[in-house]
Amino acid sequence: ATKMALRAGLRSKRGLTGVAVMRMQSPPVNSLNLELLTDICIALEKLEMDKSCRGLIITSNQPKVFSAGLDILEMYGKSPEHCGEFWKAVQEMWLKFYGSNLVTIAAINGSSPAGGCLMAMTCDYRIMADNPRYSIGLNETQLGIVAPFWFKDTLMNTVGHRTTEMALELGLLYSPAEALKIGMVDQLVPEDQVLTTATEAMTKWLAIPDHARQITKSMIRKPTIDKLMSNREDDVKNFVKFISKDSIQKSLGVYLEMLKKRKA
Numbered sequence: 001a002t003k004m005a006l007r008a009g010l011r012s013k014r015g016l017t018g019v020a021v022m023r024m025q026s027p028p029v030n031s032l033n034l035e036l037l038t039d040i041c042i043a044l045e046k047l048e049m050d051k052s053c054r055g056l057i058i059t060s061n062q063p064k065v066f067s068a069g070l071d072i073l074e075m076y077g078k079s080p081e082h083c084g085e086f087w088k089a090v091q092e093m094w095l096k097f098y099g100s101n102l103v104t105i106a107a108i109n110g111s112s113p114a115g116g117c118l119m120a121m122t123c124d125y126r127i128m129a130d131n132p133r134y135s136i137g138l139n140e141t142q143l144g145i146v147a148p149f150w151f152k153d154t155l156m157n158t159v160g161h162r163t164t165e166m167a168l169e170l171g172l173l174y175s176p177a178e179a180l181k182i183g184m185v186d187q188l189v190p191e192d193q194v195l196t197t198a199t200e201a202m203t204k205w206l207a208i209p210d211h212a213r214q215i216t217k218s219m220i221r222k223p224t225i226d227k228l229m230s231n232r233e234d235d236v237k238n239f240v241k242f243i244s245k246d247s248i249q250k251s252l253g254v255y256l257e258m259l260k261k262r263k264a
């Protein structure tokens with residue numbers, strides 16, 4: 001096994017031949033800030049160019065949490081320029097993962113709300129710890145914000161039209177058992193078996209010739225990717241306009257307070 005050290009917040013190492021394991025480690029909850037998003041993108045870009053790499057397992061090194069989603073502090077009280085730069089990085093992460101040529105498997109070893117759920121849904125396969133304390137889903141409306149169309153598309157492509165209406169409008173967070181039932185995740189296993197099961201699943205995916213699998217994946221995902229690709233700048237503008245509204249900033253502020261109080 002070759003080890004590959006990456007910059008802050010991320011470690012990636014080779015286990016199974018041709019398979020990289022990316023472990024997010026940005027304490028306390030792997031919230032996706034600009035730095036972590038950039039690190040993840042650079043790491044994926046490198047792996048994508050590495051001919052010996054065929055698969056990627058993404059998991060968390062933080063206890064109880066896969067990823068808390070986008071870092072709210074990157075969108076709260078920040079300048080429009082900063083928000084725009086942040087949003088471009090979010091788009092970049094989604095485009096790279098959703099369009100990856102690698103087999104990507106999410107080993108979801110903790111809660112995965114909002115952007116964390118999005119990230120997991122960009123993968124080819126999802127294995128989640130069966131711990132009923134964990135939750136996963138796109139809860140944006142609960143924060144008073146609106147998930148953009150490509151979040152919606154990713155969910156719709158994963159769980160279907162009607163389930164997306166309910167999930168997205170109500171901002172539902174699902175238990176692992178519920179998430180399995182609606183197809184948001186593909187498999188549940190005891191917490192200590194998430195990574196080994198991901199490795200087993202990877203073996204199955206890698207038995208398929210890369211070329212055939214990649215073309216098939218692209219055929220299925222390309223229309224969704226093209227939709228964002230041809231609207232990237234408008235999407236950034238929309239985001240900045242939306243997130244800069246006083247009412248939205250207020251909602252985010254209230255939500256952050258709630259997160260802190262809940263802890264106390």
Ligand SMILES: CCCCCCCCCCCC/C=C/CC(=O)SCCNC(=O)CCNC(=O)[C@H](O)C(C)(C)COP(=O)(O)OP(=O)(O)OC[C@H]1O[C@@H](n2cnc3c(N)ncnc32)[C@H](O)[C@@H]1OP(=O)(O)O
Pocket residue numbers: 028029031064065067068069070071072073111113114115116139140143145146147148238239242243256259260263
């Ligand atoms: C009108 C036209 C509209 C057109 C649309 C335009 C486009 C607009 C788009 C706008 C969409 C933006 C999309 C956003 C997607 C997101 O991802 S938003 C983030 C949502 N995330 C959450 O709701 C998760 C919140 N966190 C939690 O629920 C919990 O932290 C946890 C379950 C993940 C873990 O729980 P626990 O282990 O108990 O840890 P905590 O004590 O709660 O947290 C520790 C620490 O971290 C802080 N924190 C948690 N999450 C975040 C986060 N996402 N960002 C920043 N900070 C976070 C938390 O406050 C604690 O801080 P302190 O230690 O108290 O300082």
